[in-house]
Amino acid sequence: MAPGRQVEVYLDLMSQPCRAVHILLDCTRIPHKVRYVALRRGENRTPDFAKLNPMQKVPVLVDHGFILTESDAILKYLASRADVPQHWYPRQPERRARVDEYTAWHHSNTRPHAAKVFMLEVLLPARSGSQVDEERLIRALSQLDDTLDKLETMFLRRQPFLCGDDVTVADLLAVCELMQPLGGGRDVLQARPQLRRWRSKVQAAVGDAFDRAHAVLYDVRDRRKAKL
Incomplete structure (x- = not known):
């Protein structure tokens, strides 16, 4: 990931997979912007959010126009694309x-x-x-x-x-x-x-x-x- 390049993540921290993404971003200092989506208020069911993820679920990652859903895929993408220690998702x-x-x-x-x-x-x-x-x-x-x-x-x-x-x-x-x-x-x-x-x-x-x-x-x- 290019220096200074910031990803956006849509999260609700009552969601377990969202917390996993949040922890990886936080402890590795990957440049990012969190946009909170309150599931209990139905903010995941708005038309704008549905454009990002038709499944109306969090987390969602947006990296300069590239939209990715599913926590497993997001974690592995971040670990592969960003300059973070290899142990997070080993190359071997x-x-x-x-x-x-x-x-x-x-x-x-x-x-x-x-x-x-x-x-x-x-x-x-x-x-x-x-x-x-x-x-x-x-x-x-x-x-x-x-x-x-x-x-x-x-x-x-x-x-x-x-x-x-x-x-x-x-x-x-x-x-x-x-x-x-x-x-x-x-x-x-x-x-x-x-x-x-x-x-x-x-x-x-x-x-x-x-x-x-x-x-x-x-x-x-x-x-x-x-x-x-």
């Missing part, structure tokens, strides 16, 4: 394939299973005014536990990060999903020391960018605590 074929392996798995495992816990504990009760459906929540937590088992046995094994010895875009996608249930006061990694150590390593690798991206989620958690 086998190491890059490990990142691609996780991100392909992520979209039908980590992402839906962690998101469902948050949806059942926070979003649905807030929208409907009803109580949490405990039976559905128990099933969702069981699915998430199976995913966490696989994260430990398939991906982490004895290595510090999901795809090897260095942090990659795969770690950002995963950690942002697994933080989401914290909005309902639930730390899904509390009883899993291996995954807690991994989360701490990711936080250390990205520094203050982690908490800046998650400030909105922390606020949701704190407001819920204050009501109890």
Whole structure:
């Protein structure tokens, strides 16, 4: 990416994939402009936004007329185009394939299973005014536990990060999903020391960018605590 060239990103930081993009941009200092899109207000359904992404979802990246959707593609594009350390999305074929392996798995495992816990504990009760459906929540937590088992046995094994010895875009996608249930006061990694150590390593690798991206989620958690 040419020096001084700035990309635009359309984000809502209550969205897990948006936080992953935000963290990469923030901690690597890629020149960028954030345009916030409040999903709860329907700002993603305006005609102007639909021109950018007919799917009406965030994140969206605009790089001098080039429009890209889907967080996985955006993260890999930024890591490939910008002058950032190679570990984010390695050029070496086998190491890059490990990142691609996780991100392909992520979209039908980590992402839906962690998101469902948050949806059942926070979003649905807030929208409907009803109580949490405990039976559905128990099933969702069981699915998430199976995913966490696989994260430990398939991906982490004895290595510090999901795809090897260095942090990659795969770690950002995963950690942002697994933080989401914290909005309902639930730390899904509390009883899993291996995954807690991994989360701490990711936080250390990205520094203050982690908490800046998650400030909105922390606020949701704190407001819920204050009501109890």
